[in-house]
Amino acid sequence: MNPAAAAKLGHWHARLDAWQGGDTLLLRSPAQAWCDRRAAGRLAVLGYHGVEDPSTFEAHLDLLQRRFVPVSLERVEEAAHGGWALPARSVLVTFDDGDHSVHTHALPLLAARGIPAVCFVIPGLVGTDAPFWWDEAEHLVRHSGTTHRVPPNQPDITVHTLKLLSERERQLALAELRATATAPCSRQRQLTTAQLRELEKNGVVVGNHTLTHPCLDRCDDDQVRREVLEAHERLTELTGRPPTSFAYPNGNVDERAHRFLTQAGYRSGFLYNHRLADPGACHPLRIDRLVVSSRTSVDRLETILSGLRPALFRAGRRAARAVARASQPLSSKS
Structure with missing residues (x-):
């Protein structure tokens, strides 16, 4: 599939998945109950970006407190390296990019409930208005x-x-x-050094999200090294401690990045593939994450946490790809 067709397919599927009309029905379905029981032994790593809707995000956190067990990055890394297993219904809250709203909106809500989190930051933007x-x-x-x-x-x-x-x-x-x-x-307000340190002081660990946020699998060797290791050095200077966790921009895994992360002593790496995780059974630098937004309804969040919505997402993506392949001219299939 050519790049334009692939992009259109991704756009179409994202719009389809954004429709939330059937979430209440899904939540009450036998499939939800079955998936919910099956998911109890897995880790749900929620991958947010900014907090565009603080009131809905607050409802998310209330749900996590009521029905799940929020855990820290340290506990997840321990489990990923063969240590103590996580409790049933464990959830780790993460944010990508370091949007300013993580400090202004998410931090007070998380701190008030004692819920730990991780914020994967682009250090090339810290202290700027880019x-x-x-x-x-x-x-x-x-x-x-x-x-x-x-x-x-x-x-x-x-x-x-x-x-x-x-x-x-x-x-x-x-x-x-x-x-x-x-x-x-x-221009866009970005996090400052002082705000990064305030996040860490209040239970939100700062992780590495590359220096400038390219897709690493589209970079040459020097670019991958720079994006991973220079970001690591910059974050160490900004926060006063070396980060131990990494999130792949756009979720694009790259084996070269693995080598640099291992060299720098990273203990965890996170994907963005809309799957429940099993830290004890996967590579510590390839932990699955669920895609979620602060605008996601609470009903939909429950179907995401059970694994039902992600399963439907993958089925829809497979069907869309099959349709796209079937619609290609014969000459492009040969």
Whole structure:
């Protein structure tokens, strides 16, 4: 499948999965009850980004306190390395990118309940007002930005397609979008060093999410080394301690990154594959995570935590790929 078709497929499936109309029915179904019992022995690692809806996020935390056992990164890493098993219905809360709302909205709600969490930070942005590159790209496309490196498309599909380019091509494409757009992207408030230390002081561990957030499998060897190890050094300086946990940007695993993470003493690495985890049975640098948003309804969150919604997601993705393959011209299948 070519990059444009793959991006459209991802966009279509994301829109389908965003529909929450059937979640109440799923929650009351026999399948939910069966999945919920089966999931009791697995770890649910929730992968948030920002906290766009604090009231719904607060309802999420209340659910976790009521029906699950929030655990710390340290306990998960211990289990991943053959130590004490985690209690039934364990949940680890994580955030990717280091959005400022993790400090302003998530931290007070987590601290009030004593729920530990992990925030995977992009240290190249700490202390700046630079926007996340994917937000900037979407803005530039909406304001007539163009690049010959990807086909013209809807802004969110363009961002998906940019992630399929090599890192060098992605940077060149972003430069072209900046040069042709009618309006630059507004600046974005990023976390400061003081805020990182406040997160850590109050139970939110800071982890490594690469220096600038490229897709590592699209990088050359030097870029992978720099993104992992320079980020590690920068975070050590910013927080006063070396990070032990890593989250792969976009969930894209890379064996070269594994080597650098092992070299730097990392004890855990997290995917973004919408699966329940079993830390004692997987590689410590490949722990599964569930995809969730602060806008996710509580009903849907329960079906995610049981594994039912992720199973339906994977089935839908397989069906969409089968349809896409069947619709390709014969010449492209040969």
